[in-house]
Structure formats: C-alpha cells, structure tokens
Amino acid sequence: MGDVLVRTLAGVGVAVVLPVTPAFAVGTPAVPASAVSTAAGSTPGLLAPAEVTPAAAEGSLAEGRPAAATPAAGSPAAEGTPAEGERETVAFRISDPRITESSGLALSPTREGVVYTHNDSDAGPVFYALDDDGKTRATFTLRGAQARDWEAMAASRDPATGRGVLWFADIGDNFDGAWPDISVYKVMEPGTLRDATLPAVRYRFTYEDGGHNAEGIMVNPKTGRLYVVTKQFAGAIYEAPRRLRASGTNVLRKVGSAPIMATDAAYAPDGSSFVIRTYFSATVFSGFDEQLAKVSMPAMDQAESIAYTRDGTALLTGTEGADSPVYRVPLPAKALPSPSPSPSARAEEAAEPAEDQESTPASATAADAPGGITGRDILLWLAVALGATGVITFIARKTR
Template sequence: MTGPRRRRPLPPARRPRARSLAPLAAVTALCGGLLLGPGTPAYAADDHPAFTIRDARVTESSGLAASRLHPGVYWTHNDSDDGPYLYAIDGRSGRTLARITLSGIGSPRDVEAISLGPDGRLYVGDIGDNLDGTWPHVWIYALPEPKQLRDQTVRATQYTVQYEGGPRNAEALMVHPKTGRVYIASKRESGGNLYEGPAKLSATGTNVFRKVAPVDLWVTDGAFSPDGRTLALRGYFSGTYYDWNDGHPKAAGRLAVPLQRQGESLTWTTDGTTLMYGSEGSRSEVRPEEAPVQPSPSPGASKSAPGGGKGSGEGGQQQGDGADSGRSGAGQENGDKDGAGKDTGGTTGKTVLVVVLAAAVLYGLRRTRGKRAGK
C-alpha cells in the first residue's frame, strides 16, 4: 500500500527589493533649486498670516503701517471723529498692544492714512474730505514711533497742507522710505492725481502739494515698498502697482486685491514679500497677498538722495531704531525690464531643463529595474 505523497517545500519568498528614493529626492531638490533660483525667497503665508482686529474700539480701521521697531506689529487708526488715537495691533493674535494719544495738535477731522518715514516717525494723514472740496486745507501729524508698546501720550507735530488746483478728497498718504518725501493720492476714479509734498515739510507755513502724475483709480490707500522702488495703490476692488524712478511712477501691473467688506488700508511687510490689506468694520480682517516682484535697479542708476526725511518742528529730529531697514524684499534678482514682475523667459528655460533631467533619471531607473527582473 502506497503511503501519502509528501509535498515539496515551497521555495522561500523573495523579499522585495527596497527602492531607493534618492534619485527622486535629487530630482525634487534640483527642481526646487532651478525654479526658485539662488537667493530667491520662497513665499510662505505663515510668515505673515491673516488676522482679525479684536479691539471693540477699532470699528473703522482706515490706515495701516507695519512697525519697524516692533516686528509683526501694525499701526492703525479709526476714520472720522474717533479722536487723536493710534492703535498698535499684534499681527498674530489681533490684540491691541498699546493705544497712543496724540498731543500738540487740534481736533482731528477725518483721519484716513498712516505711513512710517525713514526718520522713524509715523505720519498720520487727516486728509479726508467726503464732500470733495469743502476744506481749504487738511493736516498731517508726525510723531516718533514709540519704542515701548504701552498706553501713552506722545507729542506730535502738525503740518498744514493745501493742494495745487484746490481742495480735494484723499485717503492715501505715503512717505518714501529713502527720501522722506510725502505723497498723497486723491480719491477720484476719473481725473485723480498723485501729489508730491515739499522736500521738507514746514510746521509754520502752508505746505503745497503739487501734481506729479494722473491716477485713474478710486484710491483708498497706498504704500511704498521698503526699498522705495515700487508704489502700490489700492481701491475697494482693484489696485495698481508702479515702478518708481526718482519721483516718476510708471504703471507696471495690477494688484491682487482681496474681496473685503470695505477695503480701506494697505501696507507692505517690512521684508517686502507681502502686502497686507485691511478693511473697515467691527472685527475687521487684515489679509495678506503676495507682493508683486520688484524690478531690479538699472546698472547705472544713481541712488536716491537721503534728503527730506527729517521734517521740521517738534519731534523732527527724533530717529527711531532701525528706521531704515534697508531690506529690499523679494524681486531683487529678477531683472524684468518692463516692470511687470514676470521673468517668463528664464523660468521657461529652467522648467524645460528640469523636465529633461527628470525624464533621464526615470529612464535610468526603469532600465535598472528591467535588468534586475531578467536575472
């Protein structure tokens, strides 16, 4: 009688070969290096997050300025008749860190803008005129940026302003970060203008602001880039940025203005990578958008003269620590001649090179696996 047949033992299972991810990692690193390029900062929204202004006293935030002395802090103020107050807001939590009371000035009428000058002073624009021509003059208040964030009273200097061509409504005041000259953009969609103040404001006389360029935009705020080479102007639903060359703006492109309840304010972050957009209303949100790439200066361009930034009158000589950060922000390596901020030629060439290299590496991996499978 034949016994049961014994089964042959199965051969041991082959362990799957570990596939190295090193080639893929190399391609990924190469892609990142070629597409970003040397010295190009990668934009990260986490660096400058959106935040909500939580102070119940701030219901009509109408201006915004990034602090140089206190990183991540933004100065704002209410519109109209709130009083002579500025608020220091934490850009992470939205909490108020200090309320500053301005002294040495009259009663504010319609405060619409705030900007930080190279002399370390905050310039506050009491320049609103909702009836577009009822006030024979408006005012600018200048005060040293407080070195300590606490509720306090700070003495300011008051400057009287008139416009070439007569009164008008305005909501945007910008101080150039290199020359210290003050600019105001009128609020008129058709027939608006950018006005330039004197090289040095006078606290005793009248400062006449003269037309330098037409601006066909319902401007609610504006700001210069930290290096002074780009001017951004926003409206409620749109905006324009300009290449700035010795006081002569040239339209370069459109801004990505977020949809907001009533978009009234704008500032650059101190590193030049981001534009922060603010709105009026209770618990209003401040939203970040990537800043336009700034044009590289021409090789033979002369540097702007540092005049006009000291101002005059009380507080005119006060210098804030780090008043001029000197950081040019994003875009210094992108030599886009038309100022639109798109280096399409260089990016296209780099992309093609990346695709070719990636294809070569993947082809090599397939051949290696094919040879191993045939063994």
C-alpha cells in the first residue's frame, strides 16, 4: 500500500507542479496597441483634423489641456456641462475693421487653420478667409450674387471631387414673408487664398407653409443635404430637396422643431449630431426633435454664429461688432462624437480568431510574450517543485 500511496502522491505532485510552468512562461499578456491611451501628447489644435481619436472622445481637447475623466452618472459633465477644468476661452478676435457684423462662421473643409466668415446685410456678397488668430488672409466676392440679408453659412465637401464647398444663406426676413423667396449660394472653395471674384450657383427656395425669418443653415456631411433653421418663437428645421435645381424654385419641408429665436446651426464633422444656437445657449441634437445636451454659451452683445471644431469636441461661436471675439466652448461628454476604430485597431480585430475557431495554446505563445520566463518565475517554480517533492519523500518514508 505504501508504494501505491507514493505513486499516487507523486502523480498528484506532478499534476500540481507542471501546470505552473506555462502559467509563468506566458507572463503578463501583451496589451494591444489600440488599448493604450493616446491622451499623452494628444492635444488637437483649434482647427485640428476631423479624425476623431479615442483620446479626443474622452475629453482631450485643444490648447494642451489634459484629457478629462469619464463622468459619473449624475455629475455635471454627464448632465451637459463640460468636465471640470474645461472652460470657454477666446479662440481669437476678428481684427479686420471691415468685418463689423460677422453673421456666419464655418471652418474650411480642406485647409487646417482657416475660418470663413461674412457680414450681415448691406455689406455686399463678400466673404473673408481668416487664419486661426483672426487675421484676414483673403477677401472673396461672389460674381452676380446679391446680399439682401446674409445670415449664415456652412461648409461641406463635394462627394465626387473632395473639393470644399461653401454655402451662403440670404435667408433673413424680418417680416416673416416679405420676400417671395429666399436664396442660398453655392461656391467651390477657392484653390488659393488670394483676393478674388468667384462664380456662384444660386438656389431659390420657398417654404411649404409660407414665409419665415431664418438665420441658420447646416449641411449634413454624410448626405450633403441642406437644412434651414428658422428664427421664431415657434422655430423649425426645414429640409431642402435631395437634388437642388438652379432653375426654378426648391421647396423646403418641415422636419423638426427648433429652439426659440435660433440664430445659427451646424452639423458635427462626423454627421452624428447637430447644434442650434440661440441668443443665450446652444442645444445639441442627435436627430430631429431628439435633444442630446444643452451647452451654456458665453455672454455676447449679439450672438450670431456657431460651428464645430474640426475634431468635433468643441464649438466656435461668434458675435457681431468691431473686433468681435470668437469663443471656443468645449462640449459636454454626452455630446462628444463616438470614436472611430483606428486602422491598427481594425487590423488587430481582423487578426483575432473567431469565437468558434480553435485558440492558440498558451504554451505556443510563450516565446512571443514580452519578457518570457523571468528569473523570479524560475525560482518560484523551483520552490514549488522542491516543496512538493519534500512532502512526497516525507510521506513515503512514513509508509515504509
């Protein structure tokens, strides 16, 4: 019986000790590159590229501020207030003395560091290209266009060519129906930033339910569709036809409601949401009549314009007046764009075996694990092995 007991205990000892080896050999699992936080050093600029990184979605915003922690339920950030440490700042001031009624604002869809703006009524069909410190780089005039009451602008990309497209909205109507129609001008973004006169295509519109005063337009970057937002106590969002006609009149149809006295609107760069500005605040929507978050706005003399930064993590908002400031307002966490997987992350996901496929044994990947078997691992394994051997020897002697 003693020999049987020794063999039995020896088998138990082997079963206990040997599995320890591959466990130590594997060591600490490798961390995929996609799982490493990119917050360190990730500080997209004011007009940073539109690609959204995980760090940006977590709150890593412009001007070198650190990434904000994920807000807890019920915290100010979760309820629509920017995270602690994120505050509105003056991005730049419009210093050109000719720009005294900046009424529209849009970032260049193709050039980093360029912002476009225009004056309100009675200033002619002119718009300006500014750099990100507010200085005018070029002045452009639209050939054959009118500027009855320019109130807003938007920017998009031509899906066929990738060129930038600028839209200027002559949609102001303080008498809610004084004009028989309104106009929006489409201009291809200039190839060079030098003063020039540019050709424009004019699209005429009427509302399906009569005239309205309006001060906001936006273009969905996913579909290229144009929307007009009215400025009224019972404001609304009107959708333009999918295909616009330069001859004849296009009919705008109501698709949603808008906050009281809306002064501008803009789509997020990824098309996942849009914002509507009023004199006192801004509201981010995930869809028509689907409110996502309210954003407090800085006090201004006459708040007129709003646009997203290129990375979609903040808003730029401006006002009329000489030497007018343009503020950068960070978005609350719930209104940030969803991060898109990076190419490396997508490649890693594609390389991972499916759930119904046989996984590679841990022992086969030991050589690939960072660090492999360390000296500490070997000493620990030897201690366990010697301990088990000692117990077996002691019991074997007792059973003789």
